[in-house]
Each structure stands twice: as structure tokens, then as C-alpha cells.
Amino acid sequence: MTEVLEEKTTKLVNLTIDNLEITAPEGTLIVDAAKLAGIDIPVFCYHPKMEPVGMCRMCLVDVGMPMRDRDTGETIMEKGKPKIQFGRELQTGCTVSVSEGMVVVGYTEKVKKGRQDILEFLLSSHPLDCPICDKGGECPLQNLTIGYGSGESRFDLEEKQHLAKHVPLGDLIWLDRERCIQCARCTRFQDEIVDQPVIGFQNRGRKLQIVTFSEPGFDSYWSGNTSDICPVGALTTADFRFGARPWEMQASASVCNQCSVNCNITFNTRREAKSGGDLVIKRAMPRQNEEVNEVWLCDKGRFAYTSVKKDDRLTQPLIREGETLVETTWEKALDLVAEKAKEAGKEMVSLVGGRLSNEDYFNINQLTAHLGGKSLLNSEMAGGDLVSQVGLGTGSNIADMGQGDAILIVASDLEEEAPLFWLRVKQAAERGAEVIIANARETRADRFAKYKIRIAFGQETAVILSMAGAKEGIAVEFLADDAKVKAAAKVFSEANNAVIYYGSDGLGLSGSEELSKACAFLLSETKHTGRPNNGLVAVWNKANLQGAWDMGFRPSETLAADLKNAKFAYVVGNDPASKDILEKSLKDTDFVVVQDVRLSETAEIADVVLPAQVYTEREGTYTSAERRVQRFYPAVPAPEMTKPDYKITAKIAKRLDLSLEKIAASLVFLDLAEKVADYAELDYVRLAEVTEQWPIIGRDDLFYGGTSYQNTQGLGKQISPAIETETIKYEAFVPSVLSKKDEFLAVPVTTLYDRGSTMLSSEVLQPRIADPYVILNTADAEKLGVEAGVQISVKLNGKTANVTAKLDDSLAKGIVLVPRSMGIPISDPGSITIKAK
């Protein structure tokens, strides 16, 4: 079967487009075949990521076919060449597939006239407001008007229709109804690509208008993409509208650091008077990487840059004098830090967050090791060591997965935890991959999953071990006998390729560790390791947790005690004091150094505070959950007195007689590659390599793929997992069982729009933030006399909070979902008390 398919898909046909002889796979649309050959056919409604609809009619071409003798079926020849018969009418290049001997012509007067006519029709209802339109300068309609438009309008301007020009479709997207050319790219994107048809057309004919059906409006994590693919200035984003002109801006390649997918982005920057003459970021755009984010971004990633404020930045080293922190010089601060570190020696700990660069982690770990201290990671997920053993094989691309492959999602609300992973798995499912979901509640990924195993919170490890057929030492027979689990296990085991995504839905650190072991074991048992499109993906909740693990950092079950007992804590890029228990511990730590970009709660109680740089101000690399190492570049200048983390660490190290690279991130990376085996073959030049990608987007023809940027600064490199021959041993253990002494068990879950610092500090994203809430089972709520949307009082880990009650039928009785970073601190599942008010 697969052979037949392969043969079918690789069958090539010969044709000519504009007299150029080309070969293209059978079934390729004319517009795509032309694109491959370097010939532009103008389009508005067609987009290479979506099904063709033939609506705008701009891609008119003349299509001829070889004539055949009616009786013999043979090709009729004329002057030694097949005689070509052209159709009576022009055809749309986006709806016709290429075939053997086809002749496509796009340069004749007839074709040109056809396209001119379509353009004239479009302009008859389009306003002439290019000078104030955000799309001006990168607008397909504007560009094609220059190519095909008439110098003057035959349509009476007085008869133009006037429509609302500032319609908020949602909090993030504004619609200008006059500019819309009804190409349906936005509505098709929401429907076809992200399965969330919350916008659509209303009315008909020239009254056809885009409206939103959701409450709140345009309720989707993906709305920003519609602005990229909108071929006119009808859809604009809340952050950028009337903000700048495209030609005034520079482009800087970067990598999104909101989650562990590490989407490729481009920051557009401009030096402007209204920002005091500073070079500032005006918008974030997707940068094509077909192995990571294709040409898409989630809204949080797109708008996250707006959370960085000039005013709340740390710009000067601070040193404690009694109750207050006072400004000091770098020399004094570093001297003091080095002195205290030396005193602490082995009794020092470094505690890092999940968003530092690999270079930062490397230097910090080197320094910590030099002193004999502990390299700790402030994270509630585990398994990075196993990912480095059985992570995705080199050359993995989820876009290559389909028929015959399996993808297992366990303990993860994938769209909330890593939106692009959700999208990529959805597409794999559409190509025929069997998606298995083992979750304790319904998620949006259920919609495309073939096997939905509904487990109880706490059974995550058990279900995976059941699938692996592990018998001894675990009391999970009830799952192994489950018909669905059996069927899923069979599919997973027999799949050509199989990938596991494990997340943090309902799990704390210990649960995560057990689950990661079980997942690695299942992959090893089923031989889904060490090959492309096989292996383990930890859906980390921070951008570079995998990098932190790779550089030697580990989370600690006893973090509070570790801090309490330490004589010196070097806290970089995280805010432990925002958690009560850690704050108490830190107060017992003899000396606390905080290295960060903002005055965090931890910084406020620190002895020395060192001002670091935001990732948009410097160079570095991240390692994604798929273990792809990617470079990010500086987009804007850093405040004068700040330094990148790796440099600050190197300066401390120097005072402790340890020589670490500090000149440039690229040089740190060379050291890193020498000492960290998995990274041995990498350097900044290799990471900047680019190969040809399909679809071809981001060139002069913005009409084809939208305004996503072409990738010229590097696709990154996926590093190979350690395992090629060895297998993962499974040490029998009894998975911890969630005890439920009280009536309700609180479990931590992730929501993309939380109340974390990114959301709270961004004026653009703020309207999308929900009030603090928990989710209850409907029956439980009824018993408590709680209705959806009312305020309730919850008590968790000794803290009481007033939150909104949300209800969910799919939830098991007695379970209360507590979103992370939503106002109620939660790290592990535990008892919760609920009172109706």
C-alpha cells in the first residue's frame, strides 16, 4: 500500500509554463508548479497551506492540452510537436492540477487583460486609503495593482460603498470592512488550519462581511496569523495598527521564548521619536521554519514582546544596605559576590529559570561546578535526561509523519502547553497518523485523536506502563486489560514511527519524573528510539528547559531545604520568592544574589542584584523540546549598564580564578560544544545554515504566502539522542498514588493565557486574561450549590483565595483543576477546600 502511495506521489509529469519546460509531481496545482519554476502567478485567495477555492479569480491562465485523435487516442502532431488545444475561457491556476503535456501561458494579452479585469473589479469596492493603511508597503493588492491596475478608475467614486473601518473582531484583531476583498483566507485558516471557525462570512454578494461568532470575539489563540495572510489591510493586529510603515523597519531574526516549541520569529524594529529616539520592537512576525512553526505563531508568542517595558528594567547593579537596595558599580557588586561565593564554596547553589540561553546555563554550571555547589533548576517537570537519551531522532520533522505512524499524547493539554505542537500533531492526524490521547480530561486535541483513553489523575504512569506491557511491581492490571489501552498499545507498538508528547497536566515534579521514565521505557520496548520521527518530547512549560537539562541543571524535590541550607544562592532568571515556601527558605540563606532583568520579588530580598539583558537585546541559543538548537539575534540595544548573563557569570568566575568565555555568545558556544558531547558538532555557523523550504514564501510576492518572513538566518540543528544501540532499563517501582483524604483534590494544569508576568505586563494581551478561576465537575458544583461563573472561596496549601468557578462535565468527580500562574500557587496535586460564598 505504501509503495503504491509513494509511486503515486512521486509520479512526475512534464509540462511547459510560459515556454519553460518543467517537471512537477502529478497533482501539483498550476500556481504551485509555476512557483517552483520561479514564475509568479498572482493570487489573493489561494494560500499554499490551504485548500484551493478559486474565489478571487486573479490567477487566470490560459491552459492548453495536447489534442488526441478521437479514434486512436494518439496525440496529434503538428510540425513535430503535439498540437495543443486551448480552452475557450481562461482558467484559474489555483484549481487546476498539472498533467502530462500541459501548456500553461500567463504572459499573453488575453491573460493580462483577464487579470486586469479582476483587479479592476476588486478595486471598485476597495478604498483608496493606502497612505494610512498598515498594509501599505507590503500589500499584495497594492503590489498587484502596480502590476495589473489601471491608472485611473472607471468606477464612480461617489458610488463606492462606505463601511465601518474600525471593527474590533476581538481584543487582538481589528477589521476594516471597506478593505476586505472577501478572499476568505482568514475564515479558512480558522476552519481548516486551527479547527476553530470562530469567524465567518455573513450576508452575501457585495454585502458579504467577516463577523465573529464567539464570545469574546475572535476567541482563538491563533488570530494573529489571519493578519499575516490577509492580502489587504482588512485585518490588523492590536499592537501594530497605525504603529509604523513596513519600509521604516528593520528585521531581526529571533526565536520565541514563550514555550518549548521555540517558534522562529522576526522582530521588526524602528528608531522613533515617540520612544525617545530609541530603537524599539514594533511587531513580531513568524519566520518560516517548516520543521518548527511553518509560517504560523500563536498569539501569546506574537504579542509577548509587548510585555517588556523600558521603565521596569534593572539598569544598575544594586547592593543591600540595611533594609534597602542601593545602586552600586559593577566592580563593587562583582567583588562582593565573588567574595561571598568563595566563602560558601560547596555550600552554594545556583538556581536558574527556564528561559536562559544555553550559553548562560553553560557558564553558570561551570562556575557552580568550580565551587562544588549544586546546579538547580526551578521547574516542576522532569525527564530532560531521558529526552537526551531517547528524544526525537535526528532529522525528525512531525510534518513527515502520517499514515502508519502513531503519536501519543499523555498528561498534556497540548494546545495550552505548546500551541504549535498541537497544530503539528493535528496535521499529522489529518495525514493519517494515529493519535492516541491518555488524559484525565477533555482537551482540544481529542477532536483529532483516534484513541481517547480517559484516565484518572494519578494514572498517567500506569497507563503508559500498561501500554509497555510492564507487569511486575506495578498494580496496573486494570488498565492493561482495558480494551482501549490494548488497542492503542497495539497501534503504538506496530507503528512505523512513534512519538510521545508528555506534558504536565495534573502533575508535579515527582509525577513528572515517573511519567517520563515510563514513556522512555515504552519507546525503548517498542523500538521507537534512535530514528527520525521516533522518540520522546517533553512538553516543557518554559522555552529552554531542555537546554538547562543538557547543560547539567536538575530540578530538586527538596528545593526549599536546598535554599535554606545554602550559604550562597545564585538566582538567575527566575523568581523563587514568588512562592511562599521558597521565600521563607531564602530568608534563611546567608547570601542571595539575583541576576535578572526586572526587580522580582526575589530581587527585593536579595543581597546583590545584577542587571541582565533580555533575549531580544543579545545573542544566544535555545534548545527546543524536539532538541533543535536555534540561534536568536539581538533586535534592540540593551540598556547601557546591563550585561548578558553568560558575561556576568564569567566576570564572577574570573574573580574566583576560573576562566570562562565572556566576549561573545558564539565563543561560549564553542566551549560548550567542546564539553557537552551532544552539542559537539555544532557551532554558530552551522546553526545559521538555511536550506530551501516549501512553500516558497516571503520573497517579493507577498501575495503567495503572506507576510511571514523568509528564513535567512538559520533553521537550527536537531541534536541526536544518545541512544542508538542501548535500551532503556526499567526499574520496577510502584507509581505514587494520589491520595485523596479530603473531598476535593486540586491538580495543576496549564493555560496559555495565565496571569504570569508576560500576560500581566502586556497591555495588548491584558484584555485576554481571565480572572483567577478553578474548574469543578458539574455534579460537584451542584452539590456545593455553586453555579458557573460565581465567586467561590478556595483554600490550598494553607492559603485562601477568592476565585471564579468554572464547570466542566468531562472532569471526574472530586477533581478541581487549578491553572498554574493563575493567582493560586500550586506545584503538586493536593487537597483543596471549597466553599460557596
Next chain:
Amino acid sequence: MSKVDKHILLRHHEIPDIANIKTYQADGGFETFRKVVSTKMDPVELKNIVHDSGLRGRGGAGFPTGLKWKFVDDNNWPHYLVVNADESEPGTFKDREIMEKNPWQFFEGIMVSAYAISANDIYIYLRGEFWELAHVLDEQIELMKKEGLLGKNLFGTEYELNIFTHLGAGAYICGEETALLESLEGKMGQPRVRPPFPPAVGLYAKPTVVNNVETLANVSLIVEKGANWYRKFGTEKSAGTKVFSLSGRVKNPGNYELPLGTPFRELIYEHGGGIIDDRPIKGIMAAGASSSIIVADDKALDTPMDYESVPDVGAQLGSASVIILDDTVDMSWLINKTTHFFKHESCGKCTPCREGAFWMTSLTERIRSKKGTMEDVILLEDVAKNIKGKTLCALGEFSTEAVLSAIERFPDDFDAQVNK
């Protein structure tokens, strides 16, 4: 055997009580369906009979019905039969009369057709205004279930057949078969890109035959009496009779079932009683608002009304909704009406129709309000030409027919309207 006298479709003229199921059955009604199902007749044989009869689609395109049925993909199941009862072409009112006055023959026709394409479900898509009729059809469907004519295990065989009615929401475009299917699926009524055609990918992406009410109402009698019997009516290439919906400036408007090939003159003057006040005839629209306007000279009046001959006078037979225009009708007024109609009904999916119909309307408005110049008329003609051949479906194409023919064939009417 069913009695057939002057009419094949409008048989209520001869059998006034034929809408009563007992009367219809007494006349041999449902015997063909019973025979076809109970003898497990080969569907291929049925397709061949209909193909050989020369029956062509009565919805407007005149596509050979049997050939369409043969395109149904037998490697993809299930199959659906969808009856196009959207009857929305201005000037067309034949399907309604068939369904109201001769319902059982209509039903038997669609039931035999469903068997022929191996479909177990029939959807009758009715225009929204037919809600009263839909109610009656629903009652009749219930009655047929009780009579054992619908449902499972028909006549002791394994064959199952169900009929469902579905009301549109008042859109002309839903008479276009792929827009109809979209609407039937609960989506916005907009045409699909073709190919693939419905017999390959139709309702719910399954092989589907979409046929007009009138087309299918012929089928049971064709199967009963044979292809050659049907070929006795009409012309060689346009077999059978056709219900002509006659309207406009005639004394006796109405539905007239006549053999295809009957000249316009006979329809207008013999059956229609001639022009009101015996005024001179000026033009003929043979296919409702979608028509080119035929100059009603002697040559046109003597032209046989069939699929091949009407193009000779620069028009199409279409659904044969014949609108008569006399010398009181100003063509600039007329195309103002048709362009307004098409502007209102354009679904908006493709650019030339959406924008072009809008533009043409504003130009005809200007001309009608005597604010236009000859340049506006020239522009109008050019806009219509620019729409033609570039639209996604036929609706956009149709919107230009009256405009182009009016300007070309009746220039005086425009001269009189514009400022010199």
C-alpha cells in the same frame, strides 16, 4: 398501464384527481417502482433506458440525464439522490405545479431514479418559499411509508429507501447544484469549484446525482413505456415534452407542456392567446432572467423551442421560462431589473460576479435615472464582457446575458435614455 394522453407531466389536466394516491394507483401508479424493486432490476439497465430515451436535464443545462447517472462513482458509497426543487429562476413556476398537482408521479419518478443510481436516501431541496408545499410533501412521504412504498425491506427485498425534504432560506444561488449541496450540508450557500462534479464528490463528499423536479418526474413513465416511447415526442436531440412557463405580456400566462421543438409562435399565440392588447411583440426571454433577449422577429417566432435551435437566435432554452416583452417594455428598464436581481442574489464568493453585478446595477440605475451618457452604456457593456468567462459558477455568467443582448440588439432603447 398508466394512461397518457396530451400530457406526460401535467397529467392532472386529463386526470383531475391524480393528486389522490388512490386515483394515481388505480391508473397503474407505483407499479413501475414495485416492479423495478421487487424484480431486483439491474440498475445499469435502468440507467441505459433513461440514457436511450434521450431525456435531458430540465433545470436549464440540458445535460443528458442517463449520462450523468453513469458518472456516479461505484467505488464510493453511499450514493445520494438530491432533487433540485429550488425553482428560483424568475419566470419559472413549473416544478411547483408538478409537485402540487401530480405529486405521486413526481415521487415515483424520484424513487425509480434513486434505485437506478443505487441510492437509499433522497433529499428534496425546496426553495424556502415552498414551505407549505414542503408540509404537504412531508405528509405524502408519511403516507407512502404506511403504504409500504418507503422504508426498509421494500417489497420483501433488501432495498431501503427514504425521502427527506429540506427547505432553503431564499437564495437563488442554491439552485446551482453545488451551492445547493453546501446549503443542504448546513453551510453557506456558495458554489464549489468543479471538477470534481457531484456524481464523483457530492453531498457529504459522496457520489450524488442532482436532478431537477421536472426531469425526474418523467422517469417512471419512461421506464414503464420504454425509451422509444419517449423518443416519439420532441426532436431527435431534444426528446420528450417540456413544461414551458409562459409569462410577461401575454394574454394567458401559465404552464404549457408541449413537445420540445414546438415553435415560439405556437406557444405565444396559440396557447398564450397572443400579446396583451394585441400589441406588437418586441422580445423573448426564453430562460428567465438568465436569458439573452431574443429579437422577436419572424425568424425567432418560427424557431423551434429545443436545446439545439434556440442558440441559432442568440439565446438558450434554459429552464424554458419564456418571458414575453412587447413594445411597451424598455430594455434599459428591463436590464436594470435583471442586474438588480443578480446583484441581490450574487453569493459574493467570486470577484467578478460580486463586484461586477454591483457595478452593472449602479450603471443601469444611472442610465434609468437619465443621468447617464453613452459612455456609461459603453462602460456597462464592457463591464459585462469582463465578467463573462471569469466567474466561478454560471450565475455570474447569466447576469451578463440580458445586459449584453439588450445593448447590442436594442440600441434605440439606450439612445433614448442617455444624455447626448
